[in-house]
Each structure stands twice: as structure tokens, then as C-alpha cells.
Amino acid sequence: MYLGIDLGGTNIAIGLVDEKGNIIVQDSTPTLGTRTADEIIDDMIALAEKIVADANLSKSDIKAIGIGCPGAVDNQKGTIVFTENVPFSNFPIFDKFKKHFDAPVYLENDANAAAYGEYVVNGEGKNIFVAVTLGTGIGGGIIIDGKIFKGSNGVGAEIGHTPLVLGGVRCSCGQKGCWEAYASVTALINQTKIAIGEHPESLMNTLFKERKVVNGRTAFDAAKQGDKVALEVVNKYIEYIAGGLVGIVNIFQPDKVVIGGGISKEGAYLIDPIIDYVRKYDYNQFFEPVKIEPATLYNDAGIIGAAFAAKNFL
Numbered sequence: 001m002y003l004g005i006d007l008g009g010t011n012i013a014i015g016l017v018d019e020k021g022n023i024i025v026q027d028s029t030p031t032l033g034t035r036t037a038d039e040i041i042d043d044m045i046a047l048a049e050k051i052v053a054d055a056n057l058s059k060s061d062i063k064a065i066g067i068g069c070p071g072a073v074d075n076q077k078g079t080i081v082f083t084e085n086v087p088f089s090n091f092p093i094f095d096k097f098k099k100h101f102d103a104p105v106y107l108e109n110d111a112n113a114a115a116y117g118e119y120v121v122n123g124e125g126k127n128i129f130v131a132v133t134l135g136t137g138i139g140g141g142i143i144i145d146g147k148i149f150k151g152s153n154g155v156g157a158e159i160g161h162t163p164l165v166l167g168g169v170r171c172s173c174g175q176k177g178c179w180e181a182y183a184s185v186t187a188l189i190n191q192t193k194i195a196i197g198e199h200p201e202s203l204m205n206t207l208f209k210e211r212k213v214v215n216g217r218t219a220f221d222a223a224k225q226g227d228k229v230a231l232e233v234v235n236k237y238i239e240y241i242a243g244g245l246v247g248i249v250n251i252f253q254p255d256k257v258v259i260g261g262g263i264s265k266e267g268a269y270l271i272d273p274i275i276d277y278v279r280k281y282d283y284n285q286f287f288e289p290v291k292i293e294p295a296t297l298y299n300d301a302g303i304i305g306a307a308f309a310a311k312n313f314l
């Protein structure tokens, strides 16, 4: 058995994962990121201990513990170097766990962990596998020959910050025109709000007034009911996603790309036009087209990926 831990800005999710990648027991607790790092990790360890007890196991049954967290980690030193939404700065997380568990701990960036989880479940036998998560930003991970590709310095595969439009929309990273600034769900929400402002007669405005919120579903729901303005928003958004993907496909020519995040629940309505666009514009016109599919694990990807990274890389 392995423990997979997904430390997020909102929640800490932990699962007990078996050799085959099944989650046996899982639970979560709010991160409450304004607390100190020590308080957050104490809660994390307490929840991990509770999960082991809930499964009627003892700590000696745990072979390894994997932790995915946002930002940069250092497995040599056993520290979380920095994170954006939670207050970690060179935090010695291995030392904290050693006081409670004998099992070794492995640290991974959360987007890489989630990508590895998708790979474990959906990418077996694939030499080059890419996972893209469309959410608040764009997370991604690239698995090459079973290893997580991290670049020369550990912070590679930041696919969300590849430039799509030079000098374009301001991105969360401080630069302008990143893929994330056009194709994340945050970007879609902004695009939807602008369209509602310009076309108050659109069904999107009606949905906004009914639901009191503009979210990633607003434009999709209105487009499916035939609203022309919403259809334009959705088509443009899909083009932004696919335009960024063409670059990734041309560099890596992956065996498979999975697209995750809540938006991937739109299924074929989202994925099919992306496939068509990538097939039309990618460099590979002579070989088998790249497989692009919705991710399947949703929130469990981070838990399974962290657990299996610990299982396979320690």
C-alpha cells in the first residue's frame, strides 16, 4: 500500500493506493492556506494516520508516501522549496514525516503528479504521454519512457506559459500572451464576460442572471442551445486550446494526449473539434494522428500519481 497526497491551495486530499493504482480509502481536509506551514503539515500527517487506521492497517503496511504540491520541490533535501498559494519556503517536509512514518517520502510538483496518475491509468505502454489540465491555469505534465520530464532544472513542462500571442493578454505569471491566458477556464470566463458585455441579448446573460455567476459552463450551455454569440465564444476558446496543443504535438509527437479539468466533462463536444483542428494544423500529416482524449481521473489523478511516483521513483 502507498499513500498519495495531493496538497492543493483549497484542500489536502489523501488516498491509500494499492499496487494496481486503486484508491482503497480517501479523505480530505481544508488546507486553510493562511496558516503556518507547520500547522498545515500537522493536519496532513493527522489525516494520513487516520486513513491508515480507517483501512484497518498499521503504518508498517505503508511502503512509500508520495506528495504532490504546487510549486518547486527538492527531493534531495526533502524540502518544499516554494509554493504560490500556501506558505512554504524551503520547508523540511521529510523531517516532519519521519517523526510519524517509517516509509520513505517522495515529493513531486502537483501538475506532474496528476499527469503521472493519468499515465499510470490511461497511458500504459505509451512512450510519450502528455496530460493537460485546464483549470484556474493550465497544468501539464509530460511523461517520456515512463519518466516525468522536468527539464534541466526541475521546472520544465510548464506548458501553460508557452507563448500563444506575443504581447497578448496578461498572464498570472506576469508575462503576456501565455497559452494559459487564453485557454484556461479563467480565460474562458473572462472571454464569456466580455461577450456578455458586448451582447447583453445573448442567452449567456440570461444564464448569468439565473445562476448569479459566470463560470466555465455558461458559454458551453448557451452554445448548445443555439446561442450564436456563445457559439462564437466556444469556438474561439476551442481554437485557443487546439492552437497551443499544435505546438506541443509538433515538439513531442506524443502517443497520447489527455485533456483534464472540469471542462473536459464537456466530452466530445470539446474534444472532437480540438482533434480536427490539431489534425489540420500539426506537422504530422503523414503518420498516424496523435490520440487526444478526455482525462478520466479528475481529482483522483493527483493522489494516484503521487503514490505511484513514490512507488516507482524512490
Ligand SMILES: [Zn+2]
Pocket (backbone or CB within 6 Å): 160, 161, 171, 172, 173, 174, 175, 178, 180
Ligand atoms: Zn504565463
